[in-house]
Amino acid sequence: MASKAKNAQLDVKKQLETVDKQFQTLQILNEEGEVVNADAMPDLTDEQLQELMRRMVYTRILDQRSTALNRQGRLGFYAPTAGQEASQIASQFALEKDDYILPGYRDIPQLIWHGLPLHQAFLWSRGHYQGMNIPDGLNIYPPQIIIGAQYIQTAGVALGIKKNGGNTVAITYTGDGGTSQGDFYEGINFAGAYKVPAIFIVQNNRFAISTPVSVQSAARTLAQKAVAAGIPGIQVDGMDPLAVYAAVKQARERAVAGEGPTLIETLTYRYGPHTLSGDDPTRYRTKEEDTEWERKDPLIRFRKYLEGKGLWNQEMEEQVIEQAKEEIKEAIKQADAAPKQKVSDLISIMSKNLDTNLQEQLEIYKEKESK
Numbered sequence: 001m002a003s004k005a006k007n008a009q010l011d012v013k014k015q016l017e018t019v020d021k022q023f024q025t026l027q028i029l030n031e032e033g034e035v036v037n038a039d040a041m042p043d044l045t046d047e048q049l050q051e052l053m054r055r056m057v058y059t060r061i062l063d064q065r066s067t068a069l070n071r072q073g074r075l076g077f078y079a080p081t082a083g084q085e086a087s088q089i090a091s092q093f094a095l096e097k098d099d100y101i102l103p104g105y106r107d108i109p110q111l112i113w114h115g116l117p118l119h120q121a122f123l124w125s126r127g128h129y130q131g132m133n134i135p136d137g138l139n140i141y142p143p144q145i146i147i148g149a150q151y152i153q154t155a156g157v158a159l160g161i162k163k164n165g166g167n168t169v170a171i172t173y174t175g176d177g178g179t180s181q182g183d184f185y186e187g188i189n190f191a192g193a194y195k196v197p198a199i200f201i202v203q204n205n206r207f208a209i210s211t212p213v214s215v216q217s218a219a220r221t222l223a224q225k226a227v228a229a230g231i232p233g234i235q236v237d238g239m240d241p242l243a244v245y246a247a248v249k250q251a252r253e254r255a256v257a258g259e260g261p262t263l264i265e266t267l268t269y270r271y272g273p274h275t276l277s278g279d280d281p282t283r284y285r286t287k288e289e290d291t292e293w294e295r296k297d298p299l300i301r302f303r304k305y306l307e308g309k310g311l312w313n314q315e316m317e318e319q320v321i322e323q324a325k326e327e328i329k330e331a332i333k334q335a336d337a338a339p340k341q342k343v344s345d346l347i348s349i350m351s352k353n354l355d356t357n358l359q360e361q362l363e364i365y366k367e368k369e370s371k
């Protein structure tokens with residue numbers, strides 16, 4: 001029989017329960033689009049609210065078109081985003097233009113809304129080097145494929161911002177699976193120790209490919225993993241754009257005020273497969289689970305909220321859909337017109353100052369390609 005601890009400090013079960021209880025989910029809009037937490041309501045103008053909706057609708061269309069284009073063989077790697085719009089779009093919406101984004105492979109929408117031209121996103125999907133030939137002045141990094149590695153890089157980028165005295169932040173994204181990686185802990189620990197202006201988003205979409213979050217971790221929330229790094233952690237309803245926006249906005253304010261990093265867990269869901277490379281979600285998820293999450297859809301609840309305020313209607317939605325389809329068509333044409341890749345181009349964009357070895361290789365390839 002387990003002995004009953006007399007000393008409160010030895011009551012480890014209670015200690016854990018205390019931490020668990022502190023991590024409640026922040027929600028502002030419920031599934032019906034009703035405000036349930038007016039105190040946490042972010043300060044957004046009507047125009048900003050409409051723009052946020054516009055971007056989410058656009059991104060849903062982009063996801064549908066990208067899926068179709070992939071199936072037609074016109075796109076390469078693609079990780080679906082439908083369901084995650086509040087988590088992705090509302091978090092980017094809370095940033096300033098000069099903030100740095102260090103994305104994972106599913107975070108292409110944030111890059112696009114930060115300023116990456118659409119045709120470059122398509123070229124990246126095709127494995128064309130011009131995809132991530134990042135335009136000057138756009139503070140984004142290429143999507144990370146190694147799970148969690150961007151967390152360490154973000155701690156470093158944020159330390160650079162701090163040392164240079166900038167008032168920007170570095171934001172990064174990983175999934176629930178990413179929080180099981182060593183890189184995740186190293187990144188948040190370093191960021192906490194050096195009190196850097198970083199925002200760590202964990203998009204908890206319930207699965208790491210087919211592995212449910214309950215198998216990945218015994219932690220009740222992923223937000224509470226922040227405690228060990230000595231940084232604040234917050235769990236938000238990741239299907240609620242206003243909750244995500246409010247949390248990221250506050251994290252940004254803390255970061256630029258020199259108060260250090262924040263970890264934000266967004267509870268979300270991807271409606272599609274992990275990627276379009278072949279997994280079948282029906283093998284690891286039930287239809288009931290899908291339906292339950294589709295009822296939480298961020299577009300449905302935000303649409304209801306805005307319609308209630310007279311800020312959105314069907315005509316506006318159709319306009320965005322048409323615009324998205326048109327721009328996607330044009331961007332694919334632009335991607336198709338990109339020059340065939342040359343090894344010399346790949347080498348020359350790698351670094352501003354090539355070392356002797358690479359310089360020699362560049363000359364060799366230029367010579368070969370000129371024939």
Ligand SMILES: Cc1ncc(C[n+]2csc(CCOP(=O)(O)OP(=O)(O)O)c2C)c(N)n1
Nearest residue numbers: 106145146147175176177178205207208209
């Ligand atoms: C270090 C590393 N291990 C394994 C993989 C293979 N892998 C690719 S995606 C993935 C699951 C990641 O799940 P999660 O972090 O929840 O992100 P999600 O895809 O759900 O957005 C794994 C294990 C990898 N890319 N990198």
Ligand SMILES: [Mg+2]
Nearest residue numbers: 175176207208
């Ligand atoms: Mg996941």
